[in-house]
Amino acid sequence: MTGLQIAAAVAVVVVAVVTYTLGRRSATRSGQDFDFARRTVRSRRNAAAMSGEYLCAALFIGITGVVLAEGADGLWYPIGFTAGFVALLIFVAAPLRRSGAYTMPDFIDARVPGAGMRGLASLVAALIGVLYLLPQLHGAELAARTLFGGPDWAGPVALTVLVLITVLGGGMRAITVTLAFQYWLKMFAIIAPTLVMLVVFIGSAPGGAPHGITSDDPPVFARDSTIRISEPVTLRVEAPTKFEAHGEIAGHPTDGPTTWSPQRGPLEVGADTTLTFEAGAPVPVLAGHPAGNADWLDPSGGDVWDLLGTYSLLLALVLGTMGLPHILVRYYTNPDGISARRTTLHVLLFVGIFAVFPIMLAVLSRLYVPRLLVTGETDTALLLLPSAMLGGGLAGQIVTAVLVAGIFSAVLAAASGLV
Incomplete structure (x- = not known):
């Protein structure tokens, strides 16, 4: 194993051991503790637990990836x-807690009585849980494959085993403690590496820093880069781009230097093709994504359908948060409706602070790992950025290990809450 793999493995083991220890020390001794922690969880602790459960792999890894690919639109x-959580604060938190229900199906059945409502609500809650669990398993697979290689099933299987041990052994009280711990761990794991890499970026010599993000031009490769395309992709170039290709370009076998200009249209690259770019060459991006920095920094200025698409996305995200059963069930652990609303206010603060830092890392990723814009594997930016900025030495390994601890904590927390 390499030094980076050893550091990442140690980070995963530490998170797993601490999580299991906290869960066992907080293990329940009664049915009320197991289900709802006796409804005595304070608002701040419950907010930390709810934030820890909500900040899953999609937020920890995905925000950086989507902003790197889409820019301001992301x-x-x-x-x-x-x-x-604003909608939860206004419409859901206090009424849900005051209802006295023990489960979401109970709450729905009380509000909309009917023989089939409880069963339908249970089915929908289970379906949402399964759909929400899939990205967590993918996050575990992505992190394990990027850092360690090996079979795709290794990460999800390890995550599943640890989640079952933690949840079934402790119940709601144990999960509340471990989720609160995991929130603060994730905050440290995203803030500390971001600040370290920002210091490195600010302290870089002008001649050694990558192409500026405020330039209207597309990003450029900071060093000679060789990229293997495993699946067929269609790329977009903003300026004449020279590269060496070994494989298939525009449907024709190619083996040697090639130049592609915007006038030639999209650049179609076949599977199992290797592209080599010299330092300073413009970075081609996947078709449909902004290529130049000017487009990347500006929100979409398309037609009315693009505007409707944005509103639709926001509505889906807001209503989707209101409908997550594993988030709503945490309100049952609050003493009363006022405490539930206070919990939501804290969650707004906790999640809002967290969301700032993946955006910063996306900006740094566009400067230091632009190769991901070629392959479309932008979800791996968080794992590859420290080595690109700090090198493969001890500093890069430590920062990567801290990020891995945060990612593993994110998938573990969300999966634990779902179970």
Whole structure:
């Protein structure tokens, strides 16, 4: 194993051991503790637990990836993720807690009586849980494959085993403690690496720093880069781009230097093709994504359908947050409706602060790992950025290990809450 893999493995083991220890120390001794922690969880602790459960792999890894790929248009995702708690604060938190229900199906059945409503609500809650669990398993698979290689099933299987041990052994009280711990761990794991890399970026010599983000031109490769395209892709170039290709370009076998200009249209690259770019070459991006920095920094100025699409996205994110059963069930642990609303206010603060830092990392990723714009694997930016900025030495390994601890905590927290 490499030094980076050892550091990442140690980070995962530490998170797993601490999580299990906290869960066992807080293990329940009664049915009320197991289900709702006796409804005595204070608002701040419950908010930390709810934030820890909500900040899943999609937010920890996905925000950086989507902003890296989409630019300003991708900012609607963290905005929508956070704004959903405003709707929870106004419409859901206090009424849900005051209802006296023990489960979401109970609450729905009390509000909309009917023989089939409880069963339908249970089915929908289970379906939402399964759909929400899939990205967590994918996040575990992505992190394990990027850092360690090996079979795709290794990460999800390890996550599933640890979640079952933690949840079934402790119940709601144990989960509340471990989720609160995991929130603060994730905050440290996103803030500390971001600040370290910002210091490195600010302290870089003008001649050694990558192409500025405020330039209207597309990003450029900071060093000679060789990229292997495993699946067919269609790329977009903003300026004449020279590269060496070994494989298939525009449907024709190619083996040697090639130049592609915007006038030639999209650049179609076949599977199993290797592209080599020299330092300073413009970075081609996947078709449909902004290529130049000017387009990347500006929100979409399309027609009315683009505007409707943005509103639709925001509505889906807000309503989606209101409908997550594993988030709503945490209100049952509050003592009363006032405490439930206070919890939501804290969650708004906690999630809002967190969402700022993946955006910063997306900007740095566009400067230091632009190769991901070619392959479309922008979700791996968080794992590859420290080595690109700090090198493969001890500093890069430590920062990567801290991020891995946060990612593993994110998938573990969300999966634990779902179970």
